[in-house]
Amino acid sequence: MSDLKWDKEKIKSILPHREPFLFIDEVIEIDGTKKVVAVKNIKDNESFFEGHFPGKPIMPGVLIIEAMAQTSIILFFVDKPKIAKTHPAYYLGKVKAEFLAPVYPGDRLIIEAEKVKFLDYAAITDTIAKVNDIVVAKANLVFSIKKNE
Amino acid sequence: MSNNREEEVKKIIADITEVPVEKLTLDADFFKDLGIDSLKAIEIVAAFEKKYRIIIPESDIPNIRNLRQVLKYTEKLK
Numbered sequence: 535m536s537d538l539k540w541d542k543e544k545i546k547s548i549l550p551h552r553e554p555f556l557f558i559d560e561v562i563e564i565d566g567t568k569k570v571v572a573v574k575n576i577k578d579n580e581s582f583f584e585g586h587f588p589g590k591p592i593m594p595g596v597l598i599i600e601a602m603a604q605t606s607i608i609l610f611f612v613d614k615p616k617i618a619k620t621h622p623a624y625y626l627g628k629v630k631a632e633f634l635a636p637v638y639p640g641d642r643l644i645i646e647a648e649k650v651k652f653l654d655y656a657a658i659t660d661t662i663a664k665v666n667d668i669v670v671a672k673a674n675l676v677f678s679i680k681k682n683e
Numbered sequence: 684m685s686n687n688r689e690e691e692v693k694k695i696i697a698d699i700t701e702v703p704v705e706k707l708t709l710d711a712d713f714f715k716d717l718g719i720d721s722l723k724a725i726e727i728v729a730a731f732e733k734k735y736r737i738i739i740p741e742s743d744i745p746n747i748r749n750l751r752q753v754l755k756y757t758e759k760l761k
Contacts, residue, residue, distance in 0.1 A: 626748065627722040653741050656725035678721045 539566045540608075548611045549604055554581055556643065557601040558608070566611035567613040569648045572605040572648060578639040598671045599629055602661035606675055609659060610669040613652050623680045631673035639664045655679050692753055695734065699726045709751040731757075 540561035549556065563571035576593060583591035603626050611618035637643060643663055650658040656678050663671040697704045702717050713719040719727075728739050735757070747753055 609741070628726075651725055651729040653721075653725055653728075656721045658725055658729050676722050676726060 536623070545608065548575040549607055550621065550624075551604060555599065555600070556604070558604050561605075561608055562644075564612055567609075567627050567649065569646060570605055570609040570612060572601070572608060572645045574601045574635060574643040574645065575634075576639055576641045576643055580639070583639060591639050593641075593643075595631070595633045595671065598633070598637060598643070598663050599631060599673055599675075601643060601645050601661060602647065602659075602671070602673050603675055603677075605645040606657065606661060609647045609649060610652060610657050610677075610679070612621065613649060614643055614654065617654055617681070620681055622682060625678045625680065626675060628676040631671065633671050635665070635668055635670040637663075637665060637670050643670070650674070655681075688757060689750075689754060691734075692750065692757060695730050696727055696750070696753075698731060699723055707750055709754075710749050712748050714748065 538561075540555075542559060545558060545561065546552070546556070549558075551557070557574050559575050560573045562573055563569070569680075577653040580593070582594060582597060586592060586594050603624075607624055610624075627667060643665055645661060645663050647659045647661045650660055651659075656676070658677075659675050661673050661675060662669055693704050693707045696702070696707055700717065700719055700723050706717070711717055713724070719758070724744070728744060732739055739756075743756070747756055
């Protein structure tokens with residue numbers, strides 16, 4: 535198993551996302567073309583905590599999904615670098631998710647994305663998010679991938 | 684035996700696409716006639732791979748456009 539690590543600059547060379555919507559800070563593990571593990575450090579002053587909720591900050595589940603989706607794109611690049619390097623558009627089309635525990639300011643969110651099936655124009659991943667080894671969310675994601683014309 | 688396989692395959696496709704089993708005729712084109720898009724296509728492929736414990740190469744997929752072709756493909760699995 536390879537444990538290549540990526541910093542934010544390398545992540546930004548593949549992901550089209552930028553602040554304030556870049557939801558992974560590092561990639562800490564790459565297992566062949568099967569699995570990628572990424573990290574989002576949940577800061578105390580994340581903008582979404584202001585409204586969700588005042589005085590009781592909890593990370594919205596949909597943003598955990600976003601971190602999972604971005605980790606999945608990194609996995610797609612690892613498996614299909616030729617396609618990913620053309621910077622196609624990634625459309626998240628279907629999500630089946632469970633939210634099992636809340637995520638709080640200061641948490642280190644570890645996201646694992648595993649390949650279920652990748653084609654040149656679509657992808658399915660199974661993803662798990664953990665904090666301190668406790669599973670906080672699980673999701674199956676289906677993407678369509680459209681090359682830039 | 685082949686009827687069972689046909690029913691099994693129809694059920695997988697009907698569950699994912701939400702097209703009623705009665706509309707899944709042997710020659711209805713998945714894309715042109717049944718409105719299946721790339722998302723549903725990959726879900727169907729993944730469901731078959733899981734059910735029959737196979738890998739379907741991406742190069743085979745463009746040749747599988749209707750139920751008749753799916754069943755012919757699954758003949759190879761026996």
